[in-house]
Amino acid sequence: MERHYTTTPFGRRPMTLGMMAAQVAARAVDKDATVHKWHVFQHVREARDAVGATDRALAILNALLSFHPDTAFNGDSDLIVFPSNEQLISRANGMSPATLRRHLAVLVQCGLVIRRDSPNGKRFARKGPSGEIEQAYGFDLAPMVVRAQEFKELAEAVVAERRALKLAKERITLCRRDIVKMIATGIDEAIPADWRGFQRAYEGIAGRIPRTAPRQSYDAIAGELEALWLEVQNTLETFVNSHNKNANESHSERHIQNSNPDSNIEIEQSSGKEQEASASAAETDNVRHLPRRELPLGIVLDACPDIVALAKGGEIRTWRDLMAAAATGRAYLGISPSAYQEACEVMGEDQAATVIAAIQQRFEHISSPGGYLRSLTTRARDGKFSVWPMIMALLRAKLEKRKQLL
Structure with a gap:
């Protein structure tokens, strides 16, 4: 039928x-x-x-x-x-x-x-x-x-759109975090730039971020934030590069990058008068005009990422964490406890830990870490050493290496 x-x-x-x-x-x-x-x-x-x-x-x-x-x-x-x-x-x-x-x-x-x-x-x-x-x-x-093929194509389009929306929101989150922290660094370190203008521009963009909106709206805001991020980033990089190009690196920084093992011995054995004679007037002036504020921990870790591997749990969140990692790094580098204790008394515990992190970062170029630390301690006692040029030089080397890779 x-x-x-x-x-x-x-x-x-x-x-x-x-x-x-x-x-x-x-x-x-x-x-x-x-x-x-x-x-x-x-x-x-x-x-x-x-x-x-x-x-x-x-x-x-x-x-x-x-x-x-x-x-x-x-x-x-x-x-x-x-x-x-x-x-x-x-x-x-x-x-x-x-x-x-x-x-x-x-x-x-x-x-x-x-x-x-x-x-x-x-x-x-x-x-x-x-x-x-x-x-x-x-x-x-x-x-x-x-309609099986139609449903499949619709599902693929929906999944792709959902992924694009997620990526757009991630771009916004990353840009917001970077911009806020970079602006805070610029203001705290008194770097010459229109930081208040940057802050107002950021607040204007962030205030327009909707709670829910089509993906195109988030893409547009992400583009604006990335343009502002690039401007702020270039401002900080320009300061770092110009500072290191215009200022003669301190004697200590020349040693941290010196691959000649004999030069470290000469510094350790040289007298205070010989060191003073070798230091130029411009060198002393550079130390005098460096920022009086302590280096932000984030900049130290950015310049010296290798020290993080020596931290407990593989993470450094505070200066106390850095000091604990530096104590471990001191033993790893073969630096005597007395040399490190003297550095802490002269420089302060945070700056001494920063120096250890810098030495750890350039360990393969330093033949005698202990002698090198003692020479830096002597120069710090005479007011002729600051950790700023050392960290800025490491940051500049990192930026140049990144540019070469690009």
Whole structure:
């Protein structure tokens, strides 16, 4: 007997052109097409906003799919399922009958299923003499085969858009953090620049960041923040480069980069008068005009990242953490406790720890770390040594190396 599939819904539910279009597409399905029903369902779930489905509707669709025994749906398969409302409610986490009816209508409206209503609106299947199903009335899952590729493309587009939105928000977060900290460094260290102007520009951009918005809005704000970040970054780099180019490096810094082992011995054995004679007037003037503030811990760690490996837990958050790592580094470098104790008394514990970090960073270029530290302690006692040129030179070397890699 030839089957007849109804094209209009039972009762007061009206027929729409969308329903007719879904039925036309179902009849035109490729008979050789085969899809994995749960893969298609995953794509529908990813693209639910684009499809127009609700979370409750997807729960019902999941239940409908579970009533079909096959996992692979074929174009020539009978894909009609006919569970009762009670069975659907049970598998759809116990929603009310009114909610079930409302979201079943959503599935039909979205074209995810097709109604195949019986004359009396009941869902059932009529079987033949041999037990095979001759006629079924219920919900046709053919759109899951017909629109499988469409759902996949929609899901891929949604995932790509979600990833792009996440990356845009990450760009904004990173730029905001960098700009705030770089501006704070510029203000704290009295670096000549319009830091208040930078701060006002940042606040103007940050104040326009929406709580929720399309990805394009976040991309535009990220672009503005990156432009400001680049300006602030260039300001700091220009200061670092100009400071190191215009100022003669201190005698101590020349030793930290000197690969000649004999020169370290000469400094350790030289008298205070010989050291004073070798120091130029410009060298003394450079030390006098360096910032009076202590170096920020972040700059020290940026210039001397190797010291972090000696810290407990592999992390340095405070000056106390740096001092503890320096005590370990002192033993690793072969510096005697008395030499390090003297350096702490003359320079202060934080500056002595900074020197140890710098020596650790340039360890392969220093033949006698202990003698080198004693010579720096002597110069610090005479007011002829500051850690600023040492750290700035390391930062400049790091920047130049990065530029070469680019």
